[in-house]
Amino acid sequence: MIGIFDSGFGGLIYAKNFNKVFPKYDFIYLGDQLRVPYGGRSPAAIQQFTEECVQTLWKLGAKLIILACNTASADALRYLQNKYLDKKILGVLIPGVEAALEHSGNIGVIATRGTIATQAYSHEIKKKDSHRKIKEVAAPLLVPLIEENYGNRPETKKILKKYLRPLKDFSVKNLILGCTHYAYIKNSFIKVMGKNVTIIDPGWEAVLKLKDYLKRHPEIDELLSKNSSKKFYTTDSVDLFEEKSLFFYGKKIAVEKIIISNF
């Protein structure tokens, strides 16, 4: 069974993408709604929260874990991979970087304040292509606006334009949407940046890369059950999760509340 972790609801977009490519694969989803949003918290807090959630997913039977949250991927993935050497944990960051590097030209990254503060995207890009020019910008209002269904309203488009201005001025040719939520308003990004800019959604790239990964690692693929079972857990209100699932997952989900072990 695969474990999908997100700080809240954004990972449901990943889960929806996952179903398109892996309809039969079982997963358990854990959203840490009790402590969402991670995007403005300190690295220490993000590492602690992510670790507690990952441990919970292991207890629930996950054999492979996807951090379907850019902030957790940026702040906690390497820390967890180094600490739990015998466990398989993947993030969404590297797939986003790899997809961006398939194209030439300057790379832009837009994400939460937490993700930008780590400069994790820049570090990973520089490792693979030290000459590539990169600009990162934080867009802290986009998550609340999207969650409140304001994503396609003119106010949000105006705020988005303001956030994207420094990236346009930097002549980016590839723009990484460094937060799962942003895929929801991908069309607005295309409209502001223009058709010559490639928009990269790491959440979607991560699903495609997972397919390659499982082909290369049949011993891991074997561990994953395939009975089309999808289970959802939240660390706070079941009602709000069910309401949000309609928006992010495309249908209402039956969800169970779970109390995080170390919490």
Added chain:
Amino acid sequence: MIGIFDSGFGGLIYAKNFNKVFPKYDFIYLGDQLRVPYGGRSPAAIQQFTEECVQTLWKLGAKLIILACNTASADALRYLQNKYLDKKILGVLIPGVEAALEHSGNIGVIATRGTIATQAYSHEIKKKDSHRKIKEVAAPLLVPLIEENYGNRPETKKILKKYLRPLKDFSVKNLILGCTHYAYIKNSFIKVMGKNVTIIDPGWEAVLKLKDYLKRHPEIDELLSKNSSKKFYTTDSVDLFEEKSLFFYGKKIAVEKIIISNF
């Protein structure tokens, strides 16, 4: 010593008001930045988090605690008062209600989703005046917009107008700003609602009521030290707190990180 609690930074506006009326009174401020915002969480989570913070303030020496957060006042105050009968805990909600009832006409309440879900303002108003007409609306985007310094931008004014429309249609004559942050854009509320609507800021009313309260309870006033000492604690990043304090408190604050006991 007085303990001032808030889920994040909003209570710093209360602390600033407090200083105007009680310049000599010592206080310790605790902002639960690690788990902010409370506004979208379940009542159980808000009660647990508030209780942990209040216990921490007691350990730090607080003799009287102010929940300078509407969401905590609405969800956790009565619970804590009933559980800790020998302790003094006050909120901002009742002062707001009392101020609104000094005027005639329909009452409107605008607040976070968490505060509105409790209907705590309506309950308290009905207890004192069962015939009063009340309308409550949730405005979940205002806190992030204000925190990101978008409070006075046209996008925010447009969003505010949308939130206030049902209150205007309801012909409210008194509008309670049911979230500490909103005081920051009080002028926008006046502009949208018109000059005939009384705008009530419970955070400010709570400071005034505290003055009356201490006059009526000299035995409590005696317990409060008065050396103009102000101390600040946060449950997460010191840097972000210091940055935000400039905005909410009017000057940069030296803050200490504290780990919440039961956490």
